[in-house]
Structure formats: C-alpha cells, structure tokens
Amino acid sequence: MSLLSRKAAVLLLATVAGLGAINAHAAREKVKTEKVSMLDGKLTFVLPKGFVAEPLPASPSGAKGTMYTNQTTKTVVITAENQIPAGQNVKDNDGEFLDGSVSSFIEDQRKALPDFNKLSEKSLTQKGTGLGLRQVDSTATQGGGQTLNTTLMAGSGTKMALVQVISRASDKKAHDALVKTIVKD
Numbered sequence: 416m417s418l419l420s421r422k423a424a425v426l427l428l429a430t431v432a433g434l435g436a437i438n439a440h441a442a443r444e445k446v447k448t449e450k451v452s453m454l455d456g457k458l459t460f461v462l463p464k465g466f467v468a469e470p471l472p473a474s475p476s477g478a479k480g481t482m483y484t485n486q487t488t489k490t491v492v493i494t495a496e497n498q499i500p501a502g503q504n505v506k507d508n509d510g511e512f513l514d515g516s517v518s519s520f521i522e523d524q525r526k527a528l529p530d531f532n533k534l535s536e537k538s539l540t541q542k543g544t545g546l547g548l549r550q551v552d553s554t555a556t557q558g559g560g561q562t563l564n565t566t567l568m569a570g571s572g573t574k575m576a577l578v579q580v581i582s583r584a585s586d587k588k589a590h591d592a593l594v595k596t597i598v599k600d
Contacts (some may be wrong), residue, residue, distance in 0.1 A: 439477040447460040449484075453496050457546045458569055459505065460597040462492060478503040479486060488589060490540075492597075498573055508547030514580040516568045516575070517549045539598060546571060548598065554584060563587060565594045 449466070452459045465487055471480040480495035495584045499505065505512045516537060524531045537550040554561060561584035569576050578597060582590035 420489065421595060425560065434507050451481075451494055451578075452515045453578075454546070454569060454571040454574055457544045457571050457577055458541070458548075458578075460599065463593070463596070466490075488586065489583050490586070490589070491579075491591065492593075493581070494573055494576070496576045499570065502573065504573055505575075506547075507545055507571045509570055510538075510547065512570050512575075513538070513547055513568060516570070517519045517551060520551060520566060520568065524555070528557070531555045542599060550594075550598070557581065560584070562592045565590070565593075567597065 425435070439466075449461050449464065451462065462483055463485075465485045467484040469482045469484065469487075471482055471493075474497075476497060478497035479497050479536050480493060483492040483494070484490070520529065521533055524533075532554045533553040534554065536552075538547070539548040539550060546569055551564075551566045553564045553566070553569075553582060555564060556562070557564075563582045563584050563586070565580045567578040580590065580594055580597070
C-alpha cells in the first residue's frame with residue numbers, strides 16, 4: 416500500500432474513533448431517518464425503524480459523520496466520510512487501498528481498545544455498484560460492557576467511507592441481521 420493510502424486510511428479511522436467518543440458533543444437536534452447514502456450514492460442502505468440520527472461535528476480533517484442510535488436495542492451505527500488527502504483517486508474496488516485501510520484500522524483499534532479481538536475479516540463487492548468493501552468483525556469493551564463490532568470500509572474516487580455497527584455482545588442475531596441489511600449480500 417502506498418504511503419498516501421496509509422495516511423488517508425489513518426486519517427479517516429482516527430476521525431471515526433473520535434466521532435464515536437464524542438456522543439456528548441453531538442448536535443442535540445435529533446432527526447428521524449432511515450436512508451443513508453455515502454460516496455455519492457454508491458453506498459446506500461436503509462436502517463430499520465427505531466434509529467435516530469445525530470449529526471456529529473466535522474473533525475479537523477474535514478470528516479463528516481452521523482451517529483444513529485436505537486435506544487430499544489442499544490445499537491449504534493456510526494457513518495463517516497472524508498476526502499482522501501493530496502487528491503489521491505481510488506477505484507471503486509481498489510484492493511490495495513482497502514487492504515491498507517483494514518490493516519491501519521486493526522492496528523489503531525488494538526491501541527485504543529485493550530481487549531480488542533478481531534473475529535473475522537472479509538472482502539465483499541456490493542451487488543449493483545461493484546463497490547468494494549472490507550468488513551472487520553470484532554469484540555471489545557465499550558460503554559461499560561462487551562460489544563460486537565462490525566466495521567465496513569470503502570473508497571471511491573477522492574472519498575473514503577466507514578460504517579461501524581456496535582451492538583451488545585448478547586445480541587448477535589440482531590447484529591448480524593443489521594449488518595446484512597447494510598451490506599446487501
């Protein structure tokens with residue numbers, strides 16, 4: 416992976432880590448939403464009813480994100496999108512870029528979460544768009560309890576995107592169903 420790709424991945428992933436930690440600073444106006452669109456419409460999905468969106472403040476790197484929470488299921492979906500630095504342009508299924516993003520993400524998560532445990536890693540291609548995704552499934556202690564985490568990463572043109580689904584460890588069936596809804600495989 417080129418140094419530029421690695422830097423881009425680190426910037427987005429560091430931003431997302433920061434976005435997930437600033438729930439208290441998120442905009443207070445909550446908007447009911449269901450449809451999510453990223454990467455100029457190449458990555459779209461519909462969240463089930465019960466999720467409420469909270470726009471997150473833009474990061475210093477320019478990343479924009481939204482935190483979707485479902486109070487009933489105690490599930491969180493964080494979406495973040497950022498420009499790839501230095502005008503780098505990636506294909507919709509750029510294996511080198513995606514592999515580097517995953518590698519950087521796992522390294523950053525191990526540093527940030529002492530009990531981070533990667534369960535699996537998958538390469539996916541979204542039907543209809545040909546958009547390449549990397550999926551990392553993991554567990555960690557967050558918010559005072561054990562959680563299941565699925566992180567999806569994609570890049571297209573000059574933008575990169577990350578979607579993170581965080582659920583209670585005891586809710587694997589619902590977690591997997593939500594991830595399947597997002598991935599559409």
